[in-house]
Amino acid sequence: MKKLVTAFALCAAMSAMAAVESQVVGYQSVTLEANGYQMIGVQFNLTGSIDTGIALKDLVKGTIPYNTTIQMLQSNGQAYDIYTYLAEAYDPINDTFAPGWGDVQEELATLAVPTGSAFWIVAPSACTVTIAGQVYDTNKQLSATGGQFAMLANPFPLPVNLNNLTWTGLTYGDTAQVLQANGQAYDIYTYLAEAYDPINDTFVPGWGDVQEELMSKAIPVGQGFWISPAASVTATFTAPVL
Numbered sequence: 001m002k003k004l005v006t007a008f009a010l011c012a013a014m015s016a017m018a019a020v021e022s023q024v025v026g027y028q029s030v031t032l033e034a035n036g037y038q039m040i041g042v043q044f045n046l047t048g049s050i051d052t053g054i055a056l057k058d059l060v061k062g063t064i065p066y067n068t069t070i071q072m073l074q075s076n077g078q079a080y081d082i083y084t085y086l087a088e089a090y091d092p093i094n095d096t097f098a099p100g101w102g103d104v105q106e107e108l109a110t111l112a113v114p115t116g117s118a119f120w121i122v123a124p125s126a127c128t129v130t131i132a133g134q135v136y137d138t139n140k141q142l143s144a145t146g147g148q149f150a151m152l153a154n155p156f157p158l159p160v161n162l163n164n165l166t167w168t169g170l171t172y173g174d175t176a177q178v179l180q181a182n183g184q185a186y187d188i189y190t191y192l193a194e195a196y197d198p199i200n201d202t203f204v205p206g207w208g209d210v211q212e213e214l215m216s217k218a219i220p221v222g223q224g225f226w227i228s229p230a231a232s233v234t235a236t237f238t239a240p241v242l
Helices: 007-016
Strands: 002-006 023-032 038-041 060-062 069-074 082-090 094-100 118-122 127-134 139-145 150-154 167-168 175-179 186-197 202-208 224-228 233-237
Touching: 007 175, 023 118, 038 150, 038 224, 094 233, 118 186, 118 224
Parallel strands: 002 023
Antiparallel strands: 023 127, 038 118, 060 127, 069 082, 069 118, 082 094, 139 233, 150 224, 167 233, 175 186, 175 224, 186 202
C-alpha cells in the first residue's frame, strides 16, 4: 500500500505516520512563469526503488507546453545536458513518435535523475507542472567535487538549513547560492570560521549570510542550490521519521 501526500503537507504527515511501513508517494505543484528560469530540487525517487533516481517522464508531469526545456549540469560542472518537451520525440524501442522529453537528437530521454540533484526548467508559456515520486526514507550523502560548481537539493521534500546538515571536507570560504523567490538574484552563504549566532550571542563555525550571521532562512521545499567548494565535500542529509 502506498500513501499519497503533497510535499507541503509532508511535515504533518510524517509526524503522524511514525510507525507506518508502507511507501510514501509525494508530489509538488510548481508554477512556472513564461520564459522564467526556476531551479527544481529532485526530492523524490522512482516508486518501488531503493535509490536509482527517477526518469524525467515519471518526475515531471502535467500539461507541459511543448518546447519547455530542462537543463541539467554535467558532472564536470562546466556545461548542461538539455532536454526538450516535444510533440514528437522518437521512441527507438517501439520505433514510433510520441509526446515526451527528448534529448538533443530528439529521442525520448532515458536518463534517471538522481535524488538530491537539481535542474533548471524553462517553459515558453505560464503553466503548472507536477513533480512527483516516492519519498526517499533513508539518510543520504551528496557530494560535490572541489573546484567545481554543483547543483544539489535536499533529497527529502522538506525545507532545509545548510547548518543542519553534517558536512565533511568544507573549507572556510566555501560558498553556496540559493535563488531568491523572484528568480532574479541569489542569497549567498559562506562557510565561516566565526559566524555570529544572534540567539546565543556568540561566534561559531558555520554557514553565514552576507552580514556574517548564521544562515537563518531555510531553502524552500522543492528548490535546489549551488555549491562551490574549494575541496571535495560531502553533506549527510538525515531522513525524517516516516
